[in-house]
Each structure stands twice: as C-alpha cells, then as structure tokens.
Amino acid sequence: MDFDVLFQSQIDALKEEGNYRIFAELERKSGAFPKAKCHDDDAPDEVTVWCSNDYLGMGQHESVTKAFKDAVDMYGAGAGGTRNISGTNHAHKLLEAELADLHGKESALLFTSGYVSNWAALGTLGARLPDAVILSDELNHASMIEGIRHSRANKVIWRHNDPEDLDRKLAALPANSPKIVAFESVYSMDGDIAPIAEILDVCEKHGAMSYIDEVHAVGMYGPRGGGVAEREGLMDRITLIEGTLGKAYGVVGGYITGSEAMCDFIRSFSSGFIFTTALPPAVAAAARTSIQHLKQSDQERLLQRERVAYLRKRLDQEGIPHLENPSHIIPVMIKDPVKCRMLSDYLMQRYGIYVQPINYPTVPKGTERLRFTPSPLHSIEDIEHLVYALKDLWKQCAISHAVA
Numbered sequence: 001m002d003f004d005v006l007f008q009s010q011i012d013a014l015k016e017e018g019n020y021r022i023f024a025e026l027e028r029k030s031g032a033f034p035k036a037k038c039h040d041d042d043a044p045d046e047v048t049v050w051c052s053n054d055y056l057g058m059g060q061h062e063s064v065t066k067a068f069k070d071a072v073d074m075y076g077a078g079a080g081g082t083r084n085i086s087g088t089n090h091a092h093k094l095l096e097a098e099l100a101d102l103h104g105k106e107s108a109l110l111f112t113s114g115y116v117s118n119w120a121a122l123g124t125l126g127a128r129l130p131d132a133v134i135l136s137d138e139l140n141h142a143s144m145i146e147g148i149r150h151s152r153a154n155k156v157i158w159r160h161n162d163p164e165d166l167d168r169k170l171a172a173l174p175a176n177s178p179k180i181v182a183f184e185s186v187y188s189m190d191g192d193i194a195p196i197a198e199i200l201d202v203c204e205k206h207g208a209m210s211y212i213d214e215v216h217a218v219g220m221y222g223p224r225g226g227g228v229a230e231r232e233g234l235m236d237r238i239t240l241i242e243g244t245l246g247k248a249y250g251v252v253g254g255y256i257t258g259s260e261a262m263c264d265f266i267r268s269f270s271s272g273f274i275f276t277t278a279l280p281p282a283v284a285a286a287a288r289t290s291i292q293h294l295k296q297s298d299q300e301r302l303l304q305r306e307r308v309a310y311l312r313k314r315l316d317q318e319g320i321p322h323l324e325n326p327s328h329i330i331p332v333m334i335k336d337p338v339k340c341r342m343l344s345d346y347l348m349q350r351y352g353i354y355v356q357p358i359n360y361p362t363v364p365k366g367t368e369r370l371r372f373t374p375s376p377l378h379s380i381e382d383i384e385h386l387v388y389a390l391k392d393l394w395k396q397c398a399i400s401h402a403v404a
Contacts, residue, residue, distance in 0.1 A: 018337030019359045024348065030060045033377050036354070044352040048382055050372050051355045055220060055328060056300040057377040058290045059250030068251075071285035079278035083110075087278035095284040098291050099255050102218075102226050103241045107263035110255050110284070112276055114215045114244030117254030118143035119150060120272030121242060122182060122211065126151025128269050129178040135169060135208070137161070137183040137194075144182055144213060153180075160187075163198040170206040179208035185228040186216040189363050189371065191329030196229055200237045209239040219248025220301060220328060225294040245283075249290040253279050303376035304328060307383065311374050314387045320394060323369075330372040331358070332390070340368040343393055351389040 014020040026049070027037035034049040034057070058064055071091060081087040092110055099108035111117035122144055126132050133154045136144060148155050156173070159165040166181065173179060181203050183194055196212070203210045214227035222230030227243065229235045240262065245253035256263065267273055294300065308328050315322050315332070323331045334340040340357040347353040347370075359368045374383070 017360075018341050019361075022341075024354055024356075026354070028060070030065060033057045033060050034375060034382070038348075038352075038354070040348070043348045047348060047352045047354045048378075048385070049354050050374075050378075050386065051370075052373060052375070053216075053247040054250045055248045055373060055375060056250070056294070056304060057375050058219070058248065058294070058300070061250065061290065061293065063293055064250060064286045064290045067289035068282045068286035071282035075281040075285075077282070078280050081278070082274065082276060083278045084274060089278070089281040089284065091281040091284040091288070092278060095288045095291075096255070098288050099243075100257055102224065102291060102295065103230070103243075103257040104226075104235045105241065105257040105259070107260040108255055108257040109263045109267055109273065110253060110279060111273060112253060112279055114242070114246060114254035115143040116272050116276065117242055117244075117256055118213060119147040120270040121240065121256050121266055122147030122180075123150040123272065124266050124270040125180055125209075125211075126153030128265070129153075129180075131174075131176075132178040132180060133173055134180045134182055135166060139187055139190075140182060140184060141188070141213060141215075144184075148182070161192065161194050163195060163202050166199065167202045167205070170202060170208060173206075179206060180211055181208045182211040182213070184213040184216070186214075186220075186327050186329070188216045188329060189331065189358060189369075190323055191325035191327040191331060193228055193326050196232060196234050196238075200234060204237070210237070211240045211242070212238050213242050215242070215244040215247060215254075216327070216329070218243040219290075219294050220304075223298070224296075225291070225301070245287040245290075248294070249287055251283055251287040251290060253283060253287060300376050304374065307374040307376060307378050310380065311372065311383050311386070314383060315390075318387055318391045318394075320387070320390050328373065330374070331369040332372060334368050334370060335366055337365075337368050339397060340370065343370065343397065346393055346397075347389055351385065353386055353389055 025039040029035055035046055036049050038047045079087040096108040096110055126134050134148050135156045135158055136148055137160055138157050139160045156169050158169050185194055200210055217227035219225040221228045229238055240256055240258040242256045245251045321333045337359045340359055344357040355370045358371050
C-alpha cells in the first residue's frame with residue numbers, strides 16, 4: 001500500500017476547499033516588534049505582524065530577555081529531564097509560587113504548553129474522579145475537548161455562554177456524581193467573554209467544580225493581569241484557573257492554579273506532567289519576570305486597549321465588517337475560505353501586512369475570517385496602513401460589507 005498516496009489525497013482535498021494551511025517564514029526582530037523579516041519569495045523583506053498572540057509585545061521586553069539570558073548563563077539551556085527525574089529547578093518553583101499568587105490560589109503546577117495543561121488536567125480529573133461528568137461549553141478549545149475525550153468521562157455539551165442551559169443540564173445529572181464545568185473566559189476566535197459570575201452561580205447551586213481557561217486573558221485583564229476573573233473579583237470562587245505563558249506573557253508554557261490538594265493530585269496522576277521533560281529553567285525565569293512586570297505595570301494594557309479602540313473605529317468608518325466584542329480580538333469577517341486565503345496573500349504580498357486566514361476547522365464553515373490583534377507596539381501609522389489596504393482590497397475583491 002502506498003501510504004503517501006493516501007496522505008496526498010487528503011492534503012489535495014484540503015487545498016481544493018481552501019483550508020490548506022501555509023506557514024509564513026518570519027524572523028522576529030527583538031526590539032522592533034511588530035516588524036519582522038520575511039523569508040517568503042513573493043513578499044516584502046519586512047512585514048508588519050497583525051496576528052500575534054504575543055499580545056503586549058512582552059516576548060521582546062528588555063527585562064524578560066535579560067532574565068532569559070541571565071538564566072541560561074546560570075542554569076544552562078535545558079531542564080535535564082522530567083520534573084520527577086532531575087528536572088525540577090529552583091526557577092520552576094519560583095514561577096509556580098508567582099502564578100499561585102497571581103490568581104490568589106494555594107498552589108500552581110507548570111506544563112510545557114497551554115494545550116498540555118488543559119489536556120492533562122481535564123484528562124486526569126475526568127479519569128480519576130469516579131463517575132465524573134464534565135460539562136463543556138460548546139465552543140471550548142481543542143485542547144479542552146481532547147482532554148475530556150482522553151479522560152473517557154461522561155461528557156455533556158452546553159450551549160455557548162448560556163448559564164440557563166448549563167443549569168438545566170446540571171439538574172438532570174445524578175446528585176452524587178462529581179461534576180466539572182469547563183469553559184473559557186475570552187474565546188479566541190469571536191473574542192466574546194463568558195458571563196463568569198452567572199456560570200459560577202450555577203456551579204455553586206449544583207455543587208459543581210468550576211474549571212476556567214484564561215489563556216487569552218491572563219496578562220491582559222485585571223489590575224495585576226490575573227485575567228477576566230480577577231477583573232470581576234471572582235477568582236476565589238473558581239476551583240481551577242488554567243492559563244498560558246505563551247501569549248500575553250510572551251514566552252511559552254502552560255499552568256493550572258488551585259488548591260494545594262488539587263494541584264498535587266494532578267501532579268501525582270497526570271501522565272502529561274509526569275512523563276514530559278520540564279520547561280527550560282531560562283523560560284521559567286523569563287516568564288516569572290514577565291508576570292512580575294505586568295502585575296505592577298498597566299502601561300502596556302492601557303495602550304493596547306487604545307490601539308484596539310482606534311482600529312475598531314477606523315474599520316467602522318470604512319465599512320469593513322468586524323465582530324463586535326468586549327475583548328482585544330478583532331475578527332474581520334470574510335465568510336469564504338478561498339477569499340480569506342486570497343486576501344491574506346494579497347495583504348502580505350502587496351502591503352507587507354501579515355495576518356493568517358482563519359478557516360475551518362478552527363471556525364465553522366461560512367464564518368472564515370482574518371483575526372487581528374493590535375498590540376501597544378503597533379503605531380497609528382501601522383493601523384492607517386492596514387485600514388487603507390483592507391479598504392482597497394474590499395473594492396477589488398467584491399467582499400460583502402455585512403457582518404452577519
């Protein structure tokens with residue numbers, strides 16, 4: 001059997017549907033974000049990145065890069081093994097303490113990525129709690145879905161951001177079964193924010209554990225960057241808060257925070273923690289520095305919000321359709337996978353603007369979009385250039401001006 005033929009046939013189908021992913025080869029310039037050197041033959045040598053999840057540019061902040069370099073000199077490049085086998089470094093423990101403090105929890109546990117922290121935590125909770133039922137918001141991230149699937153626990157899907165539907169579905173479950181309600185604070189594709197207080201009311205009514213994914217909110221919201229739950233004064237009511245170090249904190253890694261017993265439980269039983277090489281200590285040191293900085297500095301968050309508001313205003317003025325939401329994510333709706341890919345290519349090749357098309361399966365078919373994430377380091381001139389390019393392409397490509 002020729003397996004390459006089987007592989008290629010499915011790749012070809014993706015290309016025909018307009019859903020084949022093409023990665024731009026970029027070279028981030030420390031100190032020059034959002035500018036990047038582009039190695040694609042048909043694009044300018046320098047492009048402006050408009051779709052980075054390094055939301056605040058902390059990946060190039062001088063205090064963060066210095067901490068990284070100093071830690072490499074102090075600890076070396078790698079961790080040396082799993083956390084169990086020689087891989088636990090003092091930098092890991094300091095970072096976990098910093099994260100627990102950030103969320104007002106007793107303990108925290110590091111993972112190699114936000115994907116792994118969701119997969120491992122939900123997988124372990126669902127598998128190890130007898131007769132557990134996990135109730136998952138219908139738009140939860142793939143990492144949460146995979147964790148739930150891996151757990152083999154009973155799963156119930158509730159309507160997106162709908163506490164009343166969650167209430168009905170919790171009420172239908174046996175009173176003595178452990179119930180875990182899993183949801184996100186900021187949903188990364190539409191940019192909408194969960195009604196956290198109302199969801200927690202329902203969880204508490206039914207004695208359910210609350211599990212919130214704050215990966216697109218940590219560093220961005222709250223007086224110290226603890227996320228939407230911190231901003232709304234709700235962290236103490238949440239059982240488990242999961243987050244990432246790879247977005248607003250500008251590094252890499254994931255984590256969970258909660259009670260000491262719960263974190264120890266997941267540390268002791270999660271294969272995704274036990275059998276994975278630990279984060280390099282330099283990464284942990286850089287992440288801790290980034291968290292400490294954003295705990296005391298609001299400058300980056302405030303300027304980022306100004307840039308978001310300005311881009312939204314200019315898009316409205318030019319009739320470019322974008323989803324209204326209360327977050328920092330601006331989805332510009334295209335609603336056609338081929339046109340979405342084409343617009344992305346034109347923006348890169350003609351205008352030096354890099355934004356990836358968001359197509360199925362990341363979003364449902366018919367809701368394809370370009371997802372813009374303005375940072376505090378995007379200038380007004382950058383925004384005006386982007387709006388000019390979009391306005392020009394909208395005319396050329398006959399794209400609808402309607403959002404819905």
